Each structure stands twice: as C-alpha cells, then as structure tokens.
Amino acid sequence: MAVTGLDHLQIAIPTGAEDAARGFYTGILGMREVAKPANLSPTGCWFESGSLRLHIGVDPDFRPATKAHPAFLVDDIAALEQALAEAGYPIVQDKPVAGYARFFTADPFGNRIEIMQRLRA
Template sequence: MIIGLHHAQITIPPDQEERAKQFYCGVLGLEEIAKPAALAGRGGFWVMAGDRQIHIGTENGVDRMRTKAHLAYQVEDITDAGRKLAEAGIEVLDAVPIPGYERFEFRDPFGNRVELIQKAD
C-alpha cells in the first residue's frame, strides 16, 4: 500500500520562522522550497533534505523537549556537521551506538530532537 515517504513535518513556535530559517537553511544547509499558494497563509516553510521534503510548520503550546520523536538526517561528514553545530552554539549529544553507523543527537533551537547519522567506513 505505501510506496514511499513524501515528507515529514516538525513544528516551531509561530513567531520563530525567521530564526528557524537561519538554523535549518543557514546552519544545516537545507534548501528552502516554495509552498503551494493554497498553503502559503498557514505559516511555516518547507525545505528539501536530499530528495525528501521537510515541512516546518507552526504550532503553539507544544513542549518539544518532552518527546523522543525526531528526524534523522544522513550526512556526508559527521565530524564537520558536529563542528558546525558546536560553532552555532548547539550542544551535541552522544547517541546509543548502532553497528555500522556514526551518529549523534541534538535539540534544535526550538526543542525538536534531531539525529545526524553517517554510514561508517
């Protein structure tokens, strides 16, 4: 029945869109894409992660620090990614090891849990 994953969505507080663009597009390097005109007035923005869309929507009243839910982004150079995050003031957290992968976690500036993962050599 399911043939693939089209997109995933995370949320940020409604008044934090520009800050989120600075983080997701600036620090993480994701490319912003246009939302359909029918959805433009709903707030938030969309980005591409490889060939998948990530929808960054707005939502009030959510304690994002209380959930284990997360997106895992595959990276080419996990060491460089960790360095860039540290330079941006983001605390990098160790993740439980998985054979064949290097990975770590962090919380974005809005509390969303994020994982970066790279296949080990």
C-alpha cells in the same frame, strides 16, 4: 496495498519562529528553502535536501518533540558536529548503532534531531 515511501516529514515550531528555523535548517544544516503552495497556510516553511523534504508547521500550542525525531543522513558528520557546536547547539552522544556514526542535537526550539552518517565497510 502497501506504503511505498515517505513524501515528507513535518515538525512543529512556535508562532513567529520561521526566521530562526531558516537560520538553523538552511544556515547550519545546508538545506534549501522551497516555496509552499499558495493555497496552504502562509505560516511555516518548507526545506529540501536531496530526496529529503521537511515541512515546518507553526503550532500555537507548541511543545518541543524531545523523543520523536527526524534522523538526517549526512556526508560529513564531523564537520556538521563542529558547526553545530560552534553555533551553540547541543551535541549528545548515544549508544552506537552498527554501520553508523551518529549524535543528537536540537533545533532552536528544542526539537530533537538525530544526525547520522553511514560508515563504509
């Protein structure tokens, strides 16, 4: 028996913040929203991009995740960094990781997000 993959990642947002999540995850990051199954909570929203599936859940006791974070792979880190900066999102450089360009930002709720692009050898 072994873990064979990752089905999805879930992060939390405050109550009533789905529209702000849509603006960030679709408007800035370019993900697409997908319908949630009808038998699940009507709150929150789901997004996909390539093989990545991100579930956004509403937490009435929301506190932003400032250490734990998703790391999103992108194909044009410079363009995304510029779009995030122009939209007023923080750009935080960190220690280098071999084989990647990367930085951290935060979603509209203060959840830490890492943006990474694999470097060509």
